[in-house]
Each structure stands twice: as structure tokens, then as C-alpha cells.
Amino acid sequence: CGMVCNNMGVKAGKRVGVKGEIPASAKSFVLNLGKDPANIVLHFNPRFDAHGDVKTIVCNSKDKGEWGAEQRESAFPFQEGSHVEIFFTHDPSNLTITLPNNHQFKFPNRSGLQVIDFLNAEGDFIIKSVQLE
Numbered sequence: 001c002g003m004v005c006n007n008m009g010v011k012a013g014k015r016v017g018v019k020g021e022i023p024a025s026a027k028s029f030v031l032n033l034g035k036d037p038a039n040i041v042l043h044f045n046p047r048f049d050a051h052g053d054v055k056t057i058v059c060n061s062k063d064k065g066e067w068g069a070e071q072r073e074s075a076f077p078f079q080e081g082s083h084v085e086i087f088f089t090h091d092p093s094n095l096t097i098t099l100p101n102n103h104q105f106k107f108p109n110r111s112g113l114q115v116i117d118f119l120n121a122e123g124d125f126i127i128k129s130v131q132l133e
């Protein structure tokens, strides 16, 4: 599995910037943000070709280990074999995700999580830097 960050202490209004490499053979990658692995406020899952989804961002949440309802985004500014930077910020109601082409979308903060302490990457993404600002 990929990199794991704990105790990040990212409060509402602060931003997390994740830089990483997407390999040429990428099918799918995940960035999870939340409190811990069982309490994910945003499961961010761009799918190049996975689970029947093609070039679709699937987002979800996990509360005490239970998945919520999926939300699909049509914007897909990702290419296999590239370097990207993705920004995440949150407030008590929503997370705002800023994608490489500056496209933004929101995902509800279903748990109302105040502080994002946990970040991990799974699948076809090699984290190069995590910036807390």
C-alpha cells in the first residue's frame, strides 16, 4: 500500500496539497483523507478503467468502517504517466477538491469532521510531497 500520514492536524480552512506521480499503466488510484482508516471523510478515487468506470472520479466516505453513498464526478483532468498536484480543503459542511486543471468540485463533509489527521494513498499513485498550508 502507499504512503500513510497521521496526526496532520489540518483544521477547517487549511489546505492539503498532494503532489504525486501517476504511472503509465494506471488503472485506478485512491487518496483517503479523514480521522483514521475506518473514518474517512473523503475517499477520492479517480478510475482510468476500473470496476466498469472509465475516466471517472468516484468519491465516497466511510464512517466507523461503513461505506456511504458514492458520488461520481465527470471532470477527469488526469492522464496515465504524469505528475499531478491535487488540493483538498474542508469546512464543517463540505470538502473542496481542486484538480490539476483548476476544476473544483465539492463533496459533503458527512461526519462534520473538524480536523483531518489521516491521509493515505492506494493503487496507481506515488506520493512525492504533501504540503499543509
Ligand SMILES: C=CCO[C@@H]1O[C@H](CO)[C@@H](O[C@@H]2O[C@H](CO)[C@H](O)[C@H](OCc3cn(Cc4cccc(/C=C\CN=C(N)N)c4)nn3)[C@H]2O)[C@H](O)[C@H]1NC(C)=O
Pocket: 025, 026, 027, 028, 029, 030, 043, 045, 051, 052, 058, 059, 060, 067, 070, 122, 123, 124
Ligand atoms: C456495479 C456493481 C456494484 O457496485 C460497485 O461495487 C464496487 C464494490 O463495492 C464499488 O467499488 C468500490 O467502491 C468503493 C467506493 O465506494 C471503493 O473505491 C472500493 O475500493 C476500496 C479500495 C481499494 N483499494 C486498493 C486499491 C485502490 C486502487 C487501485 C489498486 C490497485 C491497483 C490497480 N492498478 C492496476 N491494476 N494497474 C488498489 N483502496 N481502497 C471499491 O472496490 C463500485 O464503485 C460500485 N460501482 C457502482 C457503479 O456502484
